[in-house]
Amino acid sequence: MRGLAGFAAFVLAATACRHPEHAVTLDLIEAFPATDSAGPTTQIRAGDRRAADNFLEGWSPPERGEDGQFIAWSNAPRASISFDAGPRPLETTVVLDCVVGEPSHVPAVFARLNGRPVGRFRLSPGAEQIRVALRAEQQVAGRNVLDLFVPGGHVSAERGEIPRHFGVRSLRFESEAARSPAAHVEGDRLVLTPGTTVTYFLRLPPDARLAFESGERTADRLRVAVQADERPERLAGTTRREPGHLTADLGPEAGAVARLALSTDGTELALVRPRIEGRSVRPAAAAPRPTARASNVVLYVADTLRADRLGCFGYGRPTSPRLDAFARESIVFETAMAQASWTRPSTASILTGRYPAEHGARSLMSALRADLPTMATILAEAGYDTAAFVTNLNVAPRFGFDRGFAEYHYLEERDDRETVYVSAAELNAAAFPWLDARSDRPFFLYLHATDTHAPYRPPPGYAERFLPPDIHPTIGPRTPVLTLLERPTLATADNIALLGALYDGEVALLDEAFGALLDRLRAHGLDRSTLVVFVADHGEEFHDHGGFDHGRTLYQELVRVPLLMRLPGGAGARRVRALARQIDVLPTILAVLGLEPPKDLPGSTLLEAAVPAADETMMETQLGHPALVGVVAGRWKAVWGEARPGAERVELYDLVADPAERWNLASDRPVVVGYARQTAARLRRTRAPQEAAPDTTVIDPETERRLRALGYVDADAR
Secondary structure, three states: OOOOOOOOOOOOOOOOOOOOOOEEEEEEEHHHOOOOOOOOOOEEEEOOHHHOOOEOOOOOOOEEEOOEEEEEEEOOOEEEEEEEEEEEEEEOEEEEEEEEEEOOOOEEEEEOOEEEEEEEEEOOOOOEEEEEEOHHHHHOOOOEEEEEEEEOOOOOOOOOOOOOOOOEEEEEEEOOOOOOOEEEEEEEEEOOOOOEEEEEEEOOOOEEEEEEEEOOOHHEEEEEEEEEEOOOEEOOOOEEEEEOEEEEOOOOOOOEEEEEEEEEEOOOEEEEEEEEEEEEEOOOOOOOOOOOOOEEEEEEEEOOOOOOHHHHHOOOOOOOHHHHHHOOOOEEEEEEEEOOHHHHHHHHHHHHOOOOOHOOOOOOOOOOOOOOOOOHHHHOOOEEEEEEOOOHHHHOHHHHHOOOEEEEOOOOOOOOOOOOOOOOOHHHHHHHHHHHHHOOOOOOEEEEOOOOOOOOOOOOHHHHHHHHOOOOOOOOOOOOOHHHHOHHHOOOOHHHHHHHHHHHHHHHHHHHHHHHHHHHHOOHHHHHHHEEEEEOOOOEOOOOOEEEEEEOOOOOOHHHHEEEEEEEHEEEEEEEEEEEEEEHHHHHHHHHOOOOOOOOOOOOOOOOOOOOOOOOOEEEOOOOOOEEEEEEEEEEEEEEEOOOHHHHOOEEEEEOOOOOOOOOOOOOOOOHHHOOOHHHHHHHHHHOOOOOOOOOOOOOHHHHHHEEEEEEEHHHOO
C-alpha cells in the first residue's frame, strides 16, 4: 500500500461507488485491525506478524528455534510486553511459554504489571511455564504493560553477545469468567456484538457519510455517534438509500478530524461492506514530472544537520553558500521528516525505504535485516558500480549497511583525533579516486559525512564567523555537549550561543566539502548525467526543548531534515511544501532511474504528479526512556511514550499554528490524539513483515564501548 495520505486518505484509491459523485475514502473492514475494538488479548506468539505490536523494549527480533517455534530472547534487564485487557478487565492468568537457554545461568524473573509487582519466579533450564495471576483491579482498561526483569539478561561484556538466558515463545490469557464476544470482522462483514463499540478516527471528506448494506431492521438497531474535533458528540441518523443500502450523514465538517463510534442496541448486528464515502475532490494540478533521466546517483547523507541552519531553509547566517546555490538548481523539499532522531534507524530508512519497525535497525543492539533489499542491492542487480564512504560507527559494516556495495569504506572514529570523526574533506579525499576511475558503467556513490555531529570542533576561524558579539560563556569550545545535559545550570544563553557558533562553523565546513564534490562531478562532466540527493539523517537539539544532542526526543529540531534532489542539468528545479519522508527517497531515486521499486514499499515517489502527496508519517527513538513514537498527520503531530500506560506522557502540537511546538494540546484535543494513535497503529500493522525478522542483534564489547564514548546510550542502560 503506497502513498497513504491520512487515515481517511484514499485507502481504496478513489474507487467509485453507486453514486459517481462519491468515492470510498475509508474501508472500515480494512481499517478494523488498527482500532482498539477487537476485544481483550487472548494469545501472543513471538513469530506472528503482529508480534512487534506486543513485544516492546528489551527483546531481540524473534528467531526460529530447533523445534520450529519462534523465540524472542530478552536482551536487556527489563523486557516489556503489552496486551489489551478490554474495556472491562477480568481476573486473568497470563501463561508464558518460556525457554531458559543457558544452563549456566538460571534466572529468577520478576514480573511487574503497569509498574507494580505481580510475582517472582525461579526457573529451571529448558522449557518452562510462568503463570502470572492478575487481579481485575491490577489492570487498566485497554492497553497494559507486563515488565519482566531478568537479571543477567543483558549484553555480556565478557562474551560480546546477547546471552540467550531467557526467551518467550508465547503468552496465553486465561479467565474463568465468560468474556462477552468481541466485535470482529467476518469476510466483508463488520459484526457488532452486544455491549461493544467499534471506534474509528478519521479525517472527514466533503459530504462524508457512512455507507453499508444490511437487513431491514439495521437502521433501527445501529447507533452511529460522530464527534468532530472540538465539537460535541452527535448521533447520525441512518437512512435507506435504496433496498439493502443504507447511509448515515456524518456532518458538514469536511477535513476535520473526527471520532466515529458504532454500536448496537443489545443484539448482534452485521454491517456488510461498511465504508466511509465522500465527494471526490480533484487535487490541485501538480508540477509535471521531470523527464530528465539520470544514469548515476550520488547520495550524500549529512549527519546531525538541522534544516533550519541552512540558508536555503531560511537561516540568516551565511553557513551554506554552496548548498544554497545547489538548492537553486534542485527540487527542495521544505518539509522533509526523518523516521528517527538518531543515525542508525534513520539512515536505514533512507537506504531501504521502510520504517524502523520493519527494517529492524532500531536500537544500539540491532542491525539491518538481512532479507530486505536496499538501495545498493537493487542498483547492484541493475548493473551499477556501487561504493560507499562513511564516517559514523552506526552505519559500519557490522550493522549490515555494506550489503550490495562492491566497496564499503568505513573511516573509523579515533579518540586521539581532535574532531573524533573524519572530516568531510577527508571523506572526499578517500572517495575522489574511486569517482575519478569511473568508466561508462552507471554508478551509485553513497557518502556519509559527520562534521556536524558533536564534538563541534571546526578549524580556527570557522566558529568565529558566527559567534555573536558581547557574550560571556562560562564553558570553553572543547566542553563536551553532554556536560550541559549532566549540569543543567550550564545551559545559559551565552553558553548555548557558543555551542551554536561552533555548530555553524561545522555546517560551513561541511558546505565547503559538499561544494568540492559538486566541482569534481562537474570537472568530469558527470553533473549532466547524475542525480545528486542531499539529505540529513536527523537534526540536533540546542536547548530548544530543554535538551541537547539527539536521539532522546522527537521534536522538529531533530526530525525535520534538509532534503534536496538535483536532477541532471537542474531540470525541474522548484520548492515543494508538501510532506516528504526519508522512506520516500528510495522509490524516488528508482523512479528517476527508470527502475521499478519493490512493490511493498510504504513510501511514495516524490516526483510523481499523478499520486497525491502523502501527508502522514511515523518516527521513533529507542535511545531515551521511555521509547518514543511520533506521528505527523496533516497539521498535527503527536508524540508519546510506549511503556507504562499509567505514566505515559502524550504531546500534541499544531505544526501550522505552533511550528516551534510550545503548546501541548493533548488534554484539549482528545479526538486528535485518538486519531494519531490509530494512524500509528494502522501504519505499524500495514508495514508488519510477513514473517519474523531474522536475528539482527550484533554487538560486541568494543563496539558498545565506542558507542557509549560517542554519546549513544540505550534507554535500559540509564
